[in-house]
Amino acid sequence: MCGITSYLGYRDAYPIVINGLQRLEYRGYDSAGIVLVDDEHNVNLYKTKGKVSDLKEIAEKNNTSGCMGLGHTRWATHGIPNNENSHPHTSNSGNLVIVHNGIIENYDTIKKELLTRGYTFKSDTDTEVLVNLIEEVKKQNNCKLGKAVQMALTNVVGAYAIAIFDVTKKDEIIVARLGSPIAIGIGEDNKEFFVASDASPFIEYTKDAVYLDDEELAIIKLGRDIRIRKINDDSVVETNVQELKLNLEQIEKGGYEHFMLKEIHEQPKAILDTYRGRLLADKGIIKMGSVDNNIAKFLNANRIIIVACGTSWHAGLVAEYLFEDLARIPVEVEYASEFRYRNPVINKNDIVIAISQSGETADTLAAIKLAKSKGAFVFGVCNVVGSSIARETHSGAYTHAGPEIGVASTKAFTTQITILTLIALKLGNLKGELSNSVFHHYLQELNLIPAKVENLLKINSEIENIAAIYKDAPNCLYLGRGYNFPVALEGALKLKEISYIHAEGYPAAEMKHGPIALIDEFMPVVVIATKKGHYDKVVSNIQEIKSRNGKIIAIVTKGDTTVKEIADHIIEIPETEEAFSPLLTTIPLQLLSYHIAVMRGCNVDQPRNLAKSVTVE
Ligand code: F6R
Numbered sequence: 001m002c003g004i005t006s007y008l009g010y011r012d013a014y015p016i017v018i019n020g021l022q023r024l025e026y027r028g029y030d031s032a033g034i035v036l037v038d039d040e041h042n043v044n045l046y047k048t049k050g051k052v053s054d055l056k057e058i059a060e061k062n063n064t065s066g067c068m069g070l071g072h073t074r075w076a077t078h079g080i081p082n083n084e085n086s087h088p089h090t091s092n093s094g095n096l097v098i099v100h101n102g103i104i105e106n107y108d109t110i111k112k113e114l115l116t117r118g119y120t121f122k123s124d125t126d127t128e129v130l131v132n133l134i135e136e137v138k139k140q141n142n143c144k145l146g147k148a149v150q151m152a153l154t155n156v157v158g159a160y161a162i163a164i165f166d167v168t169k170k171d172e173i174i175v176a177r178l179g180s181p182i183a184i185g186i187g188e189d190n191k192e193f194f195v196a197s198d199a200s201p202f203i204e205y206t207k208d209a210v211y212l213d214d215e216e217l218a219i220i221k222l223g224r225d226i227r228i229r230k231i232n233d234d235s236v237v238e239t240n241v242q243e244l245k246l247n248l249e250q251i252e253k254g255g256y257e258h259f260m261l262k263e264i265h266e267q268p269k270a271i272l273d274t275y276r277g278r279l280l281a282d283k284g285i286i287k288m289g290s291v292d293n294n295i296a297k298f299l300n301a302n303r304i305i306i307v308a309c310g311t312s313w314h315a316g317l318v319a320e321y322l323f324e325d326l327a328r329i330p331v332e333v334e335y336a337s338e339f340r341y342r343n344p345v346i347n348k349n350d351i352v353i354a355i356s357q358s359g360e361t362a363d364t365l366a367a368i369k370l371a372k373s374k375g376a377f378v379f380g381v382c383n384v385v386g387s388s389i390a391r392e393t394h395s396g397a398y399t400h401a402g403p404e405i406g407v408a409s410t411k412a413f414t415t416q417i418t419i420l421t422l423i424a425l426k427l428g429n430l431k432g433e434l435s436n437s438v439f440h441h442y443l444q445e446l447n448l449i450p451a452k453v454e455n456l457l458k459i460n461s462e463i464e465n466i467a468a469i470y471k472d473a474p475n476c477l478y479l480g481r482g483y484n485f486p487v488a489l490e491g492a493l494k495l496k497e498i499s500y501i502h503a504e505g506y507p508a509a510e511m512k513h514g515p516i517a518l519i520d521e522f523m524p525v526v527v528i529a530t531k532k533g534h535y536d537k538v539v540s541n542i543q544e545i546k547s548r549n550g551k552i553i554a555i556v557t558k559g560d561t562t563v564k565e566i567a568d569h570i571i572e573i574p575e576t577e578e579a580f581s582p583l584l585t586t587i588p589l590q591l592l593s594y595h596i597a598v599m600r601g602c603n604v605d606q607p608r609n610l611a612k613s614v615t616v617e
Contacts, residue, residue: 002087002101002611003027003073004182005201006163008173008222009192013069014059016194020201021052021071023251026259026405026605026612027101027197028075031086034059035097035167038066043167045097047086068170070163072099075611078107079124089128091135092119095166096145098134100127101197102159102180103616110155130156134164146219149174153217153231159362159616161212163195176217176231180615181360181388184210184218184226186241193220198384199244200251200403207244211386213237242386251403258604260406260498264590265457268450270401270411271583274418281447284440286426290379290395297377298427301351304329305344305376307336307367308355309614311409311493315381315416316355317486318582322421325579326428326442336367337617346374353379353420354396357404357412358613359387366617368392381419383412397423406605407612408498410590413490414453414583421446421580445577449584452574456587459571463588466553466569467595470524476501477515477550478589479508480528481538487528487582491589498607499597508534508541519550526592527567528585531557532578542566553592555585 003024007013017034025032032055033047044066046059052073072087079085087099104110107126110133115121119132133155138148145166153160159179165172175182175195185194185202186209194202199209210226212218216237219227228237256262278288291298304323306316313335320331334344336354340363346352352371356364359382368378368389380389380396383404390396399415425442428434434442470476476495480488489505496503506515508527519525525545529538539562542552546566554567557575564570573584597604 002075002197004071004099004101004161004163004195004197006070006099006173006195007192008068008171008220009187010067011192012065013067014064016201016205017069017071018052018056018059020196021055021073023200024197025052025073026407028073028611029606030076030081031074031083032072033086033088034069034071035088036064036066037068037167037170041168041170042066045088045090047083047088049082049086068165070097070099070165077103077616078126084123085125087127089123089125089131091131093135095168096131096135096164097167098127098131098162098164100130101161101615102178104130104156104160105158106156126158130162131164145172146174146217149176150217150229150231150234153178161197171222173220174217175212175220177212178214178231179362179365179388182212184212184220186210186226190223190225193222195220199246203244203246203251204248208241209244210239210241213391214388245385246403251405258406258594260408260410260594260604263404263406263410264587264594266402267411267414267587268454268457270415271418271453272450273400273402274415275422275446276400278422279443279446281443284436284443286422286443288397288422288426290397291423291426294377294379294395295430297351299430300349301329302347302349304331304351304353305346305371306331306333306353306355307339307364307371309336309361309363311413311490312355312357312364312416314486314490314493315413315420316353317489318417318483319353319420319424321483322424322579323427326424326434327431328433329427334367336361337363340366340370344370344374346371346376348375350376351379352376353381354389354393355381355416356387356389357383357409357416359384359389360613360615361389362615362617365389365392381416383415407607407610408494408593408604414586417582442577442579446580449576449580452576452584453587456573456584459588460591463571463591464595466571467592467599470551471596471599473501473522473524475518475523476503477518477523477525478503478505479511479525479541480505480585481508481534483578483582484528484530484533484585487585487589488526490586491526491593494590494593495596497610498593498604499600499602500608501596508538511541511544516544516548519545519548521549521551524551524553526553526555526589528555529563530555530573530578530581530585531560531575533581539563539566555588
């Protein structure tokens, strides 16, 4: 939602913090700010509406010295994006400076109380209320900052990751978390520390990191070990230092114009990395420790309930077809945001699968907690290692797609489908629904998918040509059936989120029940018409659109001649099993959205109003 980064040590803080903010900008980008404290305790605070590049321009015309820095890139929750509402926020005395990711739900009550005590506020944010609450608690109790933060947070309702320091001291930062992620990088001999929403801002400086858990507060002081406490009961938490596996190359653009394009092109490798060591096609085995260890639960599952949001929810819909078709297990796919506020019926022997790229989506996390409270076994499919969802679930499988920086999800989607395909195939075989020979055939076929995706990516320029024709369309429809109905939804979501063209996905046969009224010569309709997927029916749907002058962009199996005759454009995908076709049909739709968005001059990697991980509900 928002990105936090901070440095405390012996180097110049500015370049570290500003680069860190640029790496975290995918988390929020409507405003940004930085505070720097130099050796003479001079405090320089720069904030602006807009991008980190705008902040950079302002800061670099001024003093950026100091070995203590704190920065923030914002996705507005309370208060519109403007200079005043940007973080960092200072307390009334000017001594305390804070950055915050999350929402303080009871900020209004706290603010009223502070107003009666004479506090004044420059912004409309909940964060400025929090920093003043901490100041008031510190004053009243005459205590150290760490203690004051801890006491203040026990009065707070909501979610937060915060970093705060006292500008009159130059050796201490306090960080705390409830519901929003925070990582601490530790320099050699504790001579420097880094704080960030994820580890990407500090990977070139240290591989030693500590991830705070919910309700934990860390006191970071130069020259000594980090001290972590539970916020509510003050108990001491052992510091668990982890070795980071991330490298710099993984989070850079690697010659591509945008992260999204890079991530689209990474899919052959990402899919391979996801099934590496799991899919042993030659041996006819799928090996997945987390499934094997819970195999009785999976085999006895009466029902699988999938909870997720956005693109991950679309991956869940593909999984519904996979589990029902291959393993004959009934599936329900739920928006996590709806599930968490219903009173869902969860029976013994139901399994809940939570899907999330970031592993931090607030609604998915809340849905998991609800499912657990009702006794369900919860299995996570996450990309970000060590994320909140990965930790909250009973068991799970990582997708190993590598960092996804582009806000529009691409490789996360196909790798989520890959994991879910592996599980469905494995269960289908163990349940006797897939004979060994069919199962082995599927494994061989799945093993070919990365190479097929690689081939498919070669038609990039053809798709660019199609994009040029439709870039100014105000609306677009996406149609698919069966396994490719969720792909149609995903194609439409990709287009609307990055190009701001209104787009809708529909099951092809639903056209006649309403959307067909929209068809005229200005309406592009993207239809997924693969050979094994109710092909004849989809061809009839295409005819219906054509006879109303709609423009057809058809995704067809290589060698198709029938649709070629009718469609305005065809995009060929290699032949595969219908169950695996989403892994291929998705690719041209990602590229189509990408090129249209670029041609419309949109910010592809950071579309307006969006944030990469939605850590508030
Ligand atoms: C769309 C997109 C979002 C996310 C959604 C869930 O391109 O990225 O719809 O899929 O916010 O995020 P995760 O998967 O991190 O839980």
